[in-house]
Amino acid sequence: MPGSIELRKMRVLAIGLARTGVATALFCAKHNAIVTATDSRPESELGDTPAKLREVGVTLELGGHVEKTYLAQDLIIPSPGVPADDPLLQKARSKGITIWSEIELAYRFLEGEMIAITGSNGKTTTTTLTHHILKSAGRDALLAGNVGAALIGRVDEMNAKTVSVVELSSFQLELTDKFRPDIAVFLNLAPDHLDRHKTLEAYAAAKARIFAKQTELDAAVLNRDDPPTVALAPKKPQMFWFSRKQGVENGACVGGDDVLIVHRGKEEFVMKVAEIPLAGAHNLENVLAAATAARLANVDAATIGRAVRSFAGVEHRLEFVAEIKGVRYYNDSKATNVDATLKALDAFPGGILVILGGKDKGNDFTVLQKPLREKAVLALLIGIAADKIDKQIAGSVAIERAGTLETAVEIAAHAAKPGDVVLLAPACASFDQFENYEHRGRVFKELIRRLGVSSAQRG
Numbered sequence: 387m388p389g390s391i392e393l394r395k396m397r398v399l400a401i402g403l404a405r406t407g408v409a410t411a412l413f414c415a416k417h418n419a420i421v422t423a424t425d426s427r428p429e430s431e432l433g434d435t436p437a438k439l440r441e442v443g444v445t446l447e448l449g450g451h452v453e454k455t456y457l458a459q460d461l462i463i464p465s466p467g468v469p470a471d472d473p474l475l476q477k478a479r480s481k482g483i484t485i486w487s488e489i490e491l492a493y494r495f496l497e498g499e500m501i502a503i504t505g506s507n508g509k510t511t512t513t514t515l516t517h518h519i520l521k522s523a524g525r526d527a528l529l530a531g532n533v534g535a536a537l538i539g540r541v542d543e544m545n546a547k548t549v550s551v552v553e554l555s556s557f558q559l560e561l562t563d564k565f566r567p568d569i570a571v572f573l574n575l576a577p578d579h580l581d582r583h584k585t586l587e588a589y590a591a592a593k594a595r596i597f598a599k600q601t602e603l604d605a606a607v608l609n610r611d612d613p614p615t616v617a618l619a620p621k622k623p624q625m626f627w628f629s630r631k632q633g634v635e636n637g638a639c640v641g642g643d644d645v646l647i648v649h650r651g652k653e654e655f656v657m658k659v660a661e662i663p664l665a666g667a668h669n670l671e672n673v674l675a676a677a678t679a680a681r682l683a684n685v686d687a688a689t690i691g692r693a694v695r696s697f698a699g700v701e702h703r704l705e706f707v708a709e710i711k712g713v714r715y716y717n718d719s720k721a722t723n724v725d726a727t728l729k730a731l732d733a734f735p736g737g738i739l740v741i742l743g744g745k746d747k748g749n750d751f752t753v754l755q756k757p758l759r760e761k762a763v764l765a766l767l768i769g770i771a772a773d774k775i776d777k778q779i780a781g782s783v784a785i786e787r788a789g790t791l792e793t794a795v796e797i798a799a800h801a802a803k804p805g806d807v808v809l810l811a812p813a814c815a816s817f818d819q820f821e822n823y824e825h826r827g828r829v830f831k832e833l834i835r836r837l838g839v840s841s842a843q844r845g
Contacts, residue, residue: 391494393417402465403435406488409539410463415442424451457481463488466557487561492537498548501679504596505573507726508672511700513553515676520549522693523685527551549683556592566599569682571607571675575614576725594618607678628674638674647681657691664699666733702827704733707834710841712804715834719827721811724749730811731757737806738762739798744814746771755782764801766794770818795833
C-alpha cells in the first residue's frame with residue numbers, strides 16, 4: 387500500500403453527507419477512527435443516512451458547522467462540494483490539522499494499479515470506456531471516483547491485481563498530497579468551475595495535481611491537439627499523447643481512416659474510425675485517450691478495438707433517448723459547461739433545438755453564438771442563468787424563455803420538424819432546479835417517454 391495510515395483512535399471529521407462524505411465516514415469508522423460527520427442540512431433532509439452512520443458509531447453534527455469541532459480533529463475530509471478555501475478549513479489548516487480529499491485518503495489504502503482521468507470534458511465517457519476495455523480483456527478492473535461509487539467505498543474490494551479506473555474533478559485533486567496514479571490522463575482544458583476556482587490558472591493548477599507526485603516509473607497521457615493541455619505536460623513521468631489531427635511518437639492517433647496505437651515504436655491497428663459507436667469528434671478523442679491508457683495497462687490493440695465497438699456509451703452524455711414523429715431527442719445533461727455544449731452542437735449537422743440553462747459557473751456564453759447561428763433553429767432557456775444566456779447569445783438564434791425543463795420540452799416538441807434534433811446540453815450546473823446532472827437527465831428522459839406515449843395515443 388502507498389503510505390497507508392493508521393486510522394485507529396484518530397479523530398476524523400467528514401464534511402458533507404452526500405455520497406463521498408457517507409462513504410468516508412463509514413470507511414473511517416470501520417477502521418476504528420473516532421468519526422464525526424457534519425452537514426449544513428437538518429436531519430429531516432438526510433433520509434436514512436443519519437441512522438446508518440449512528441449505527442457504526444459516527445457522531446453527527448447537523449444543521450450547520452461548528453468551529454470547535456473542526457479544530458478538535460486530527461484529519462478532515464471535506465466532500466468535493468466544499469471549497470478548499472472555506473473559512474473553517476482555513477482555520478483548521480492554520481492549526482496544523484491535516485486536510486485531504488477523499489481521493490487522497492483512499493490512495494493511502496490502494497492496492498493494485500490506478501488509471502486516473504481528468505479534464506474539463508469527456509471524463510465520464512473516457513473513464514467508463516477505459517474500464518469497459520479492461521473488463522473486456524478479462525482484467526480485475528474497478529470503476530470509481532467522480533463516476534460511480536466513491537473510491538474510498540471500494541478500497542476493500544482491491545487486491546494486487548486490481549486496476550482502479552478513477553474519474554477525478556478539480557475539486558478532488560486540489561486537496562491531494564502524495565496521490566500518485568500509475569497512469570494519469572489529462573483530456574483537455576477549458577473554462578469551468580470559475581465560480582469556485584476564480585481563475586482559469588487556478589483551475590488548471592488544481593487539475594494538474596494529477597501529475598504532481600508521478601515519477602519516471604509512471605505514465606502521463608495528454609491531448610496533443612489541445613494547446614492549454616500541452617502547456618501542462620509534466621517533466622518526470624513517461625509521456626504519451628493522443629491526437630486526431632497529427633501523428634504521435636507514443637500513444638494513439640488517426641491514420642487515414644484508422645485508429646492506430648504507436649507502442650514501443652510500432653504502429654498497431656485498433657479499428658476503423660467509422661466503427662466507433664459514439665457521435666462527435668470529441669468522442670474520437672475520448673476513444674484515443676482510453677485506447678492509450680488501456681494499451682499502457684497491457685491490453686492488446688485488437689482487444690481494445692473489439693471493446694470500443696461494443697461500448698454502448700454513457701448515460702447523460704449525448705445519449706439518444708427516442709425518435710418521435712421524425713424528431714430525435716438527445717440527453718447531454720452532463721454538458722455542464724460551455725465547452726461541453728460546443729462539442730454537443732458539433733456532433734450534429736444542423737436543425738438543433740437546444741435546451742440551455744441552469745446554474746451558471748462563471749461561463750462565457752458568447753462563444754455559443756457562432757455554432758448556434760450555423761446549426762440551431764431555436765434555443766430554449768431554463769433556470770437562473772437564463773437572463774445571462776439570453777443577453778450573451780441574442781441575435782444568433784431564435785430564443786424562447788421556457789423557465790423549466792418541462793416547458794422547454796413541450797415547446798420543442800411543438801416547434802420541431804421531422805429531421806430536427808432536440809438536444810439537452812445546458813452549459814450549466816443543475817443545482818438550481820435539480821439534485822445533480824443525473825437527476826436533470828432522468829427528468830428529461832421521463833418527459834420524452836411521456837411525450838412518446840402521448841404521441842402514440844394520438845396517433
